[in-house]
Amino acid sequence: MRGPSHELDERPCQDAWVGHAGAGIALLCVADGAGSAAHAEFGARAAVAAACSELERALGELEPGRLVPPASASANGRNDSGANDANPSAAGAKDAAAAHGHAGLDLELCKRHVTRACAAAREALVELARSQNNPLRDYACTLLVMLAHARGYAVAHIGDGGAVGALDGELRVLSAPERGEFANETSFLTAAHWQRTLRVAAASADVTAVALFTDGCQGAVLQQAETLVPFAKFFGPVFAYAAATHDTATVSRELETLLDAPRLRAHGDDDKTLAIATLAGAG
């Protein structure tokens, strides 16, 4: 397991992201503040901070091996091996994955956690609006929450932007941008019925990298074929580079140059955020 997030954030913009890595797990949260919302940048920041810390908290409380259960009932009682007292939860998760080869994530558990992270993010916005005495809509933002492991992922998503992953050696869209009928419409975490637009996906697979991105990158990194697919000439080299470069600061710098390049700029003046996590195979 290596590399938390490498990311990119131009300007004091209305995009925000947070990443966290540990115990074989990468957490990424990305939010895009609505251009129309008076305090969108604060909303986006509060949302990703709350979502990520809720996930960290919840995962920290899990029993070792809970996230990645043994592959089958016949697997040899790993659960009570508890190896490393210094860092039980970290060792547990990793050992279980490594020992049981193709054991998958507990997908239901992961989905619950990313969903709760979204709820926590929304609560943070409600609290922020109350303390600042502003209407909740002033903090409108989209939200992407990703929990990734070498054996699978879970993602929760409200609004546009999206998630792409390298799964079983293939690039896949893990969560697609949501759009209303018209191009300037999408859903926000601050909506009264935000749960109705929340989309949660999870799958077990060999995951080597995941990326979250905001609307500003969308056109450049996705391709409309029969379905919406990742633009391979973008994600292929970017994931390969991130996996091969151990210095995350260097990766961040390179990504920054990339997102700021004139050809990507030509894609629009919207804020662009791209957050990447690479995962080392556990097998």
Added chain:
Amino acid sequence: MGLSQDVEINTDHQEPRQALILLLDTSSSMAQSGDIVQLNQGLRELESSLRDPPASRRVEIAIVTFGGQVERTQDFVEVARFEPPHLAAHGATPMGEAIQLAIGMVERRKEVYKSKRLEYYRPWIFMITDGEPTDNWQAAASAVQQAEAASKLAFYVVGTDTANFDILKRIASEQRKPLKLRDNNWQELFRWLSRSMKTVSGSTPGDKIQFERPTAPDDGWASAP
């Protein structure tokens, strides 16, 4: 080392589309008043002011005229390839039929967008008249109401001094009441239209699109009839 050299981005991605139908009264009275000259001038100005990207690649203009008969004078075309026609005025005012045609064109255009998987903004129909319909307009009025109520399109109604606003009020939706051109300010009308098109076609999700009020007391070009 540099990642930028190895990475390509998808430059083939299509621009979202903003459809604009100009629904123009070209009945004989437009010639008598000289308004047709203003209208032709306005079209040329609209074209030149939308020439820059992204509007030039996103805004698609179509023109339907109603003077004597209803005509699809210009089918949807990107502004970049739009050549303003020279309109002549004659005949009666079949406004009802023209409205129905325009609403149908919007629906069909959306189908084209969907089949090409293009994203699009809410289409506009922008009607300008100096008179009143000489055909049956009630069905057209309810088509406008329904389309607006379902947020399918935005239907604007502009009348000159001589227009029959009693009828125009019944055609226009509650959301977008008719506008009365003030002081013959055609130039400002078309400038406003151009600015509005730039605003919408440059917007991204969550942008609150704030149009300038055409009826602003100081620099607006219209009044509430």
